[in-house]
Amino acid sequence: MSPVLFFDPGCPVPYSRRTLEQAALGGTEATVVRIAEALDAQVMQHNRGEREGRYLPAVDDPRVEHLIVLRDPRRVRPLCARFAGARPYLWLHDLVRPGSKRGRRLAAAARTLADLRTTLICVSDFQRKQAEAVLERAGVAGQVHAITIYNPIDDALAPNGADVDREKLVFLSSPNKGLGFALDAFAAIRRALPDMRLCIASPGYKSLRAAGVARLADRRAATSGVEWLGALPHERALEEARSALCVFYPNFVLPETFGLVFAEANAVGTPVLTHDCGAAAEVLGDARQLLPVAGALRRYERTARLLPGPLRPMLVFRAERRGLFEPYVERVRAWHSARPRVTVDPRFRLAAVTERWRALLNLG
Numbered sequence: 101m102s103p104v105l106f107f108d109p110g111c112p113v114p115y116s117r118r119t120l121e122q123a124a125l126g127g128t129e130a131t132v133v134r135i136a137e138a139l140d141a142q143v144m145q146h147n148r149g150e151r152e153g154r155y156l157p158a159v160d161d162p163r164v165e166h167l168i169v170l171r172d173p174r175r176v177r178p179l180c181a182r183f184a185g186a187r188p189y190l191w192l193h194d195l196v197r198p199g200s201k202r203g204r205r206l207a208a209a210a211r212t213l214a215d216l217r218t219t220l221i222c223v224s225d226f227q228r229k230q231a232e233a234v235l236e237r238a239g240v241a242g243q244v245h246a247i248t249i250y251n252p253i254d255d256a257l258a259p260n261g262a263d264v265d266r267e268k269l270v271f272l273s274s275p276n277k278g279l280g281f282a283l284d285a286f287a288a289i290r291r292a293l294p295d296m297r298l299c300i301a302s303p304g305y306k307s308l309r310a311a312g313v314a315r316l317a318d319r320r321a322a323t324s325g326v327e328w329l330g331a332l333p334h335e336r337a338l339e340e341a342r343s344a345l346c347v348f349y350p351n352f353v354l355p356e357t358f359g360l361v362f363a364e365a366n367a368v369g370t371p372v373l374t375h376d377c378g379a380a381a382e383v384l385g386d387a388r389q390l391l392p393v394a395g396a397l398r399r400y401e402r403t404a405r406l407l408p409g410p411l412r413p414m415l416v417f418r419a420e421r422r423g424l425f426e427p428y429v430e431r432v433r434a435w436h437s438a439r440p441r442v443t444v445d446p447r448f449r450l451a452a453v454t455e456r457w458r459a460l461l462n463l464g
Contacts, residue, residue: 134254
């Protein structure tokens with residue numbers, strides 16, 4: 101048994117290195133695989149039935165020295181009881197804004213985390229500041245140590261000279277991260293630039309219907325410039341990003357705590373068109389790829405959620421006439437003529453991130 105154990109108490113389905121290589125996988129799960137492989141650690145998953153190398157069903161083992169619990173602060177105490185003597189860590193991946201559902205969970209567990217001397221691992225400074233605000237309100241500021249360790253991208257990820265299709269935009273994320281709004285904004289882009297296409301892929305955990313965008317899934321997509329790619333393996337998703345004018349990700353609905361898609365797109369030379377919210381500015385570090393989140397955008401999204409599907413095109417039309425989508429049109433038109441050169445922060449490379457983990461766990 102490795103002295104380092106990652107325990108995932110809430111993954112939708114079991115996953116492993118094979119999943120990362122052969123199927124679609126979300127950013128959190130992909131990060132766990134990369135770090136566990138780099139540290140030669142083991143991963144337990146609450147819903148795994150059979151062992152697959154270092155990926156294990158949930159069992160007790162007293163030899164664990166470092167127990168890293170993913171996401172859920174409620175699971176830290178019971179897991180510490182199962183792995184007695186292990187030093188606990190809580191690895192956050194989700195938004196924990198004070199007062200939010202996950203923020204309230206963290207606040208409710210704050211005293212327990214302090215009593216167990218739990219280290220809180222955050223994936224960005226943006227997320228860490230949210231967590232520290234929750235801990236301060238809970239009265240345990242300074243008693244729970246919170247640090248930032250970024251999510252990793254592969255060391256070898258780089259531009260490869262692939263041809264760029266300047267008529268192609270890609271959306272590479274879960275549909276609940278603003279896909280409905282992205283489709284509305286793309287409709288305006290399409291009317292201004294009729295040859296543009298939007299290719300959409302996601303990890304597959306959230307259905308289109310649950311995200312409220314099933315209206316475009318079949319027949320209408322063929323006439324709207326939208327191409328549904330489904331759930332793609334990681335390498336295929338990177339190929340789509342390499343060949344696109346940009347990753348079109350106008351998401352302010354569910355801000356990213358890190359945004360692996362940001363880092364990976366920039367690493368292969370593809371710019372991202374997104375909003376200055378969450379960790380976007382921290383990861384991209386390039387104002388050309390960011391648009392402000394105007395109050396009108398939030399009002400539009402709130403209204404759109406309340407409208408029946410058949411009425412949404414009317415809302416899009418009215419918003420377009422008021423110029424709501426013009427910043428996207430202008431940016432895409434400008435990049436169509438001169439696509440910006442982008443680079444990735446070396447702190448996000450797997451080697452650098454692994455060293456941060458080794459230092460935290462005293463692995464030498």
